[in-house]
Amino acid sequence: MGVILFELALTSYFAATIVSITELFKSSKITSKITIIFAGIGFIIHTASIVYRYLAAGHIPVTNPHEATSFFSWCIVLIFFILEFRYKISLLPSFIMPIVFVLMLSSSMLPREIKPLSPVLQSYWLGIHAVFAFLGNAAFAMAFGIGLMYLVQEHYVKSKRLGGLFERLASLQTLDEINYKLITFGFPLLTLAIITGALWAESAWGSYWNWDPREVWSLITWFIYAIVLHARLVAGWRGRRAAILSIIGFLTILIAFFGIKLLEKGLHVFP
Amino acid sequence: MKVFVIGLNHKTADVDVREKFAFNGPKLEEGLAAFKEIPEVQEAVILSTCNRVELYANVRDVDKAAESIKAFLSAFHNIDRRSLDNALYIYDDINAVRHVFRVASSLDSMIIGEPQILGQLKDAFELALEKKATGFLLNKLLKKAISVAKRIRTETKIAENAVSISFAAVELAKKIFTDLSKRTFMLLGAGEMAELAAKHLISNGVKEVMVSNRTYERASELAKEFGGRPVRFEEFIQEMIRTDILICSTGAPTYVLTKNEMQKVMKDRKQKQVFIIDISVPRNIEPGINDLDNVYLYNIDDLQGVVDANLFERQKEAENAEKIIEEEISAFLRWQASLDSVPTIKALREKAEEIKKEEIEKLLNRISGIGEKDKEAIEYMATAIVNKLIHPPTVALKDGSEDKDSMVAIIRKLYGIDSEKIEEK
Structure with a gap:
């Protein structure tokens, strides 16, 4: 049952991705509606699959790489729908759905069995820490997509060749402001995730900070977004620079998320 | 019964010829009345704009009609027949339908996709309706032409991109800023094109307007005209800190705003986006300013480049529009046939048979206990009534008298057998 739900969600996201990519080449009201419908169906099924797994395991399903990646994708789609209802940014699905699909695909290739929880993870910190971390990172993923859109649109305006997606992409100011909003939303969550992580570490290993690679990379990410916000408020770094920084920030997150697991043997049990 | 078009446009006649043919002001009603009076013309519409003069008619004999309409034009406008023949084009039947559809859809316009022609055609049609100069054929044709034009407008991108400098400037502003009504605009200098662009921008709603000029009096004058505030020329750079959109068109031989100056301005305005349009020749804004972050500088050539690219796009879209027109022509011809x-x-x-059948069925359902023979009698009577009733119109239609077309129209109307009804206004 859980497997079927997950596969169905993956399939819906795949359909949404394909339709959203065709939209880049040929626009029509119907295709953008179909994209939203597929993404919506995917999201509902995906929610069901997470709830199912929660009930099966008895805890929030983020304790192995498969679950964590799936939950991360779910958070991204959640924020996508919030943005979709609030701002309706045209072409946003074309930039976000492929990311969601790739994450879900990698999740599908990771081992799925539910193993007994290691004692370290058996803590009320698990849910709190994970929700902060994933929601924050999902906001940054969204800022990444919006940042890409900004760079594309700015390229058109600066180069004075207004073809391609120029007509359909939102205005530079809109993209820049939404990028900023997403980062101001994600940053406090990331901060809380690091703080709750430290408290948890203290209760589990007796020390707040262990220089575990995951901790270090999270700190690096935190500094990057701190720079984005600081530079914007003090020096007025906006537009292209903000967009580039939000792209770099998200790449750091991906390294922290996937890269380390392949290299390290740290204390931080997945995720 | 044939659609007939005679006319001239910017492609076949120069402006001095078009002027002579134009039906301006009171001449239009007068001309329409006289045009309708021509015996060969059963229905009449006159479309007269600065780029074209066209007469639409429903005629029986194309050659005869062409002759008399030419004679009418030559007499009405006092033009000799030779220059008339050189400028005029004539279409009938399918080609005439195609022409009217293309005109309405702005495929025949000087700038493809321009929106005015459809309004002008609607006005011409309305006048003809008011003067009762049209009938079922031209009514159907023009209504169809208007709906075809609308269909093309929504289904193709023929009217999508700006094809004038001032429209292109506003379009760009909208892709840089979220909401123009929260932006501040400054006009620096003066000049026809700059003022036109300024007007267009202001009509799209900006929050605040400033006008600066070398002579302060001129700035005050223009500021009054645009509902803005005059700014001394020496202070314009200072005001750039608050200006989001600048249109510049001064006669200065050098740059009035350099990259260094702009860099300082950007620092003071915390890097908020600025859109600068430099219409002046020679240029007044240092081109390197476009390399600064969050500054978007367009000069007159850049804007012209945008316009040219858009025109090219429209030309490509026109091909799709032509396909739609061909579809609609065959639908129209089917209706006409x-x-x-x-x-x-x-x-x-068929209609009569249908009514007969229905009524017999109703009757037989109500009464019971009648034999086969009675049924036959009832059916026989119904058939006889129907046949007697439709006999005279059938004869009239078969007769082929010279008023056949209107006879068809009347009978279709009286018996309600027109599936696509011609709704009279």
């Missing part, structure tokens, strides 16, 4: 007497007789007969 159905107006012939033979299909009308057939339709009339």
Whole structure:
């Protein structure tokens, strides 16, 4: 049952991705509606699959790489729908759905069995820490997509060749402001995730900070977004620079998320 | 019954010729009345704009009609026949339908996709309706032409991108800023094109308007005109800190705003986006300013480049529009063919049969206890009544008298057998 739900969600996201990519080449009201419908169906099924797994395991399903990646994708789609209802940014699905699909695909290739929880993870910190971390990172993923859109649109305006997606992409100011909003939303969550992580570490290993690679990379990410916000408020770094920084920030997150697991043997049990 | 078009446009006649042919002001009503009076012309519409003069008619004999309309034009406008023949084009039937559809859809316009022509055509049609100069054929044709034009407008991108400098400037501003009504605008200098662009921008709603000029008096004058505030020329750079959109068109031989100056301005305005349009020749804004972050500088050539690219796009879209037109032409011709007497007789007969059948069924359902013979008698009587009733119109239709077209129209109307009804206004 859980497997079927997950596969169905993956399939819906795949359909949404394909339709959203065709939209880049040929626009029509119907295709953008179909994209939203597929993404919506995917999201509902995906929610069901997470709830199912929660009930099966008895805890929030983020304790192995498969679950964590799936939950991360779910958070991204959640924020996508919030943005979709609030701002309706045209072409946003074309930039976000492929990311969601790739994450879900990698999740599908990771081992799925539910193993007994290691004692370290058996803590009320698990849910709190994970929700902060994933929601924050999902906001940054969204800022990444919006940042890409900004760079594309700015390229058109600066180069004075207004073809391609120029007509359909939102205005530079809109993209820049939404990028900023997403980062101001994600940053406090990331901060809380690091703080709750430290408290948890203290209760589990007796020390707040262990220089575990995951901790270090999270700190690096935190500094990057701190720079984005600081530079914007003090020096007025906006537009292209903000967009580039939000792209770099998200790449750091991906390294922290996937890269380390392949290299390290740290204390931080997945995720 | 044939659609007939005679006319001239910017491609076949220069402006001095078009002027002579134009039906301006009171001449239009006068001309329409006289045009309708021509015996060969059964229905009449006159479209007269600065780029074209066209007469639409429903005629029976194309050659005869062409002769008399030419004679009418030559007499009405006092033009000799030779220059008339050189400028005029004539279309009939399918080609005439195609022409009217293309005109309405702005495929025949000087700038493809321009929106005015459709309004002008609607006005021409409305006047003709008011003067009762049209009938079922031209009514159908023009209504169809208007709906075809609308269809093309929504289904193709023929009217999508700006094809004038000032429109292109506003379009760009909208892709840089979220909401123009929260932005501050400054006009620096003066000049026809700059003022036009300024007007266009202001009509899209900006929060605040400033006008600066070398002579302060001129700035005050223009500021009054645009509902803005005058700014001394020496202070304009200072005001750039608050300006989001600048249109510049001064006669200065050098740059009035350099990259260094702009860099300082950007620092003071915390890097908020600025859109600068430099219409002046020689240029007044240092081109390197475009390399600064969050500054978007367009000069006159850049804007012209945008316009040219958009025109090219429209040309490509026009091909799709032509396909739609071909579709619609065949639909129109099918409708027209159905107006012939033979299909009308057939339709009339079918309608009568249908009514007969329905009524017999109703009757037989109500009364019971009658034999087969009675049934036959009832059916026989119904058939006789129907046949007697539709006999005279059938004969009239078969007769082929010279008023056949209007006869068809009247009969179709009286018996309600027109599926696509011609709704009179």
